[in-house]
Each structure stands twice: as structure tokens, then as C-alpha cells.
Amino acid sequence: MVHPYTIIQSATLDEFEVAAAQPEDTEEVMSLLVGIAEWLKSRGSPQWAGLLEGKDSHNTIDAIRRGDVFVFKQRPEIAGIVMLLSKPSQWDRELWGDKAFDGDGAVYLHRLAVHRKFARTGLGRTILDWCTSGIRFPGKQWMRLDCIADNPTLNSFYAANGYVYDGENGGFRMYYRALD
Numbered sequence: 001m002v003h004p005y006t007i008i009q010s011a012t013l014d015e016f017e018v019a020a021a022q023p024e025d026t027e028e029v030m031s032l033l034v035g036i037a038e039w040l041k042s043r044g045s046p047q048w049a050g051l052l053e054g055k056d057s058h059n060t061i062d063a064i065r066r067g068d069v070f071v072f073k074q075r076p077e078i079a080g081i082v083m084l085l086s087k088p089s090q091w092d093r094e095l096w097g098d099k100a101f102d103g104d105g106a107v108y109l110h111r112l113a114v115h116r117k118f119a120r121t122g123l124g125r126t127i128l129d130w131c132t133s134g135i136r137f138p139g140k141q142w143m144r145l146d147c148i149a150d151n152p153t154l155n156s157f158y159a160a161n162g163y164v165y166d167g168e169n170g171g172f173r174m175y176y177r178a179l180d
Contacts, residue, residue: 003067005021007085007135008134008136009134009135010012015163016073016079018072018073018134021071023064033111035134037051037052039116040080045179057091058091060111063083068083070120071137077148079114081112082112082113083110083112084107084131086137086140088101089110096169100146104106105139105141105173106141108145109143112145117132126159132177140179142179143179144166145175147173149171161177
């Protein structure tokens with residue numbers, strides 16, 4: 001399968017190996033996402049709650065098959081993941097409106113997740129940095145993402161990592177950042 005990207009950095013400065021998730025990673029990736037959803041629920045957040053009911057609005061399993069999910073490993077386990085879409089999903093089209101269309105020059109970031117064992121290690125920042133400098137998507141100039149609007153910690157995290165606020169829609173804040 002030909003992918004619409006080139007990985008130019010297969011390891012991070014803090015020694016995480018980076019690669020496209022493989023089908024054999026599916027169970028561990030889904031377990032990580034469900035674990036984060038359980039942790040969020042324990043903190044009173046409904047974010048990613050659908051995963052606890054077997055609903056995945058971003059269809060992560062198919063995204064793995066397409067090569068759109070990237071894993072950050074510290075052998076032997078997956079420490080973090082991110083989904084990068086070179087074309088807007090239906091969700092992105094609804095959220096971003098007229099800005100989201102095929103060929104819009106944007107990559108859409110979803111499902112950034114860090115295993116709780118690696119929380120507060122800087123891995124989240126490492127993943128964000130890698131998304132804009134460790135991978136190339138020909139013809140793309142922007143990284144776009146959204147997050148739940150009523151999570152001040154998450155919103156501050158994106159702003160502190162160079163993402164520019166671009167409005168709010170349906171309880172979600174939208175951010176963008178130029179690709180390196």
C-alpha cells in the first residue's frame with residue numbers, strides 16, 4: 001500500500017521508536033484507548049466515553065489498516081499513539097465546515113493518547129512535535145485538531161505547544177499549527 005506520507009524521524013530524541021501501527025498492534029492500541037477512556041471517566045470526563053460502550057467515532061481499527069495510526073514504542077510496549085488523516089473525516093467536515101475539504105492543505109490529528117504509565121514524561125509533547133516535524137505529507141501545510149472545549153488542561157496543552165485557537169463548534173475547540 002502506498003501511503004500519503006513519509007516518516008522522516010523513526011525515533012524521537014527521548015528514544016521512543018515511531019512507526020505506523022501494524023494489524024498485530026490493534027489489540028494493544030484499542031486497550032490503550034479504552035484505558036484512557038476509563039481514566040477520563042474516573043475523573044468525571046465524558047471524553048471518549050463511546051469507547052467504553054464499544055463505539056469508536058474515529059474507527060481506529062480501520063485507520064490502523066489504512067496506515068493512519070502511529071505508535072510510539074518503548075520496547076516492548078506501546079507508550080503512545082496518534083491518528084493522522086491526510087483527508088478530513090466526516091467528523092472533521094462537520095466540525096471545520098467550509099475549511100475541511102479534500103485538498104485543503106491540512107492533516108487532521110485525532111486520538112493522541114499516552115499510556116498512563118508514561119504520563120507526565122513529556123511524551124504528549126514529543127508526539128505533537130513529531131506530528132509536525134517527524135513526518136511529511138506532500139502538499140500539506142497545516143495540522144488541525146480539536147478537543148473538548150470544557151477541558152482547560154487539554155486546551156492549555158495544545159496552546160502551549162504552538163497550536164493556534166481557531167474557534168469553537170458544538171462544544172469542541174479547534175486548533176491549527178503550520179507544519180515544519
